[in-house]
Amino acid sequence: MHVLDILVPFARTGRIGAVRVGAQLRDVTRELGPPWAEGSSTGADGLPYLYAYGCLEIATCHAHCQVIESIVVQTDQATMQWPSREPGRAESFPGYPTHREVVRALSETGCSWDDYAPLTCDDQCAIRVPASGAIFVFTTEDVEEPTLCNASVADHRPRSCG
Template sequence: MGAQLKDITEVLGPPWASGSFIGADGLPYLYAYGCLELGTCQAHCQTIESIVVQTDWPTMEWPTQEPGRAETFPGCPAYGEVLRALDAAGCPWEHYEPLTDDDQCAIRVADSGATFVFNTEDVPEPILCSVSVTGPRPRTHTCV
């Protein structure tokens, strides 16, 4: 969060895909490296304002620190697996009611602000759909 897109591309290489909507600078403001999505400021600076990991695929594709290379991992982690991993890492979490309804439930890690959203519809155990972190609103940086 708060890094410049150019700094990310120096480490991971160019994004593998970008969104079709453009910001005030004429550039897309959504970039993806497989299941990792980066949302940038929609004005001019391309500061990273959100990070989303899509986890509801059978296989997740992640960038490595070798530009252009990807690794794959099993997708669709179950609720119990996620909670056990957070607990094992000593990462406290809480139920997050604003994103909990009939079809989904959510937890939030207060220290990082990461929100984990699980699908609860027609599954024996909730399945993780996405993990996201967003910057503070209103925006706290000044575009350059």
């Protein structure tokens, strides 16, 4: 497996299996098993709101509803850990995809993207996929070619649940 096998479908749809903005955490745990790690931050109800399955990070609402508000795939590691199709098991594959590899893979599948100025600055650049709202951030600092740090999608609208 290669990280682009995950990132291209994520860019096109904004989801990874049951992991999608607006889904309930319980639906994800039904498919992937319990999270491998939880964030130390908690919401108003005392529950954590950051969960991880290796390089896949899920943030939920800070209230008890635990609706997924954002998904981040951390790609800035030499070896990425990823949930396999068997709950509770991990797959490993190389990280550090380059800007050239990412945009070529997106283009080859007909997935359009645009430069994303709000997250482009001296030490990073970013692209956004209009179809899903996915944002890919690349480091430009101390590398020969921009390297992907993370890919994410989020819903920043206020929730009325808590």
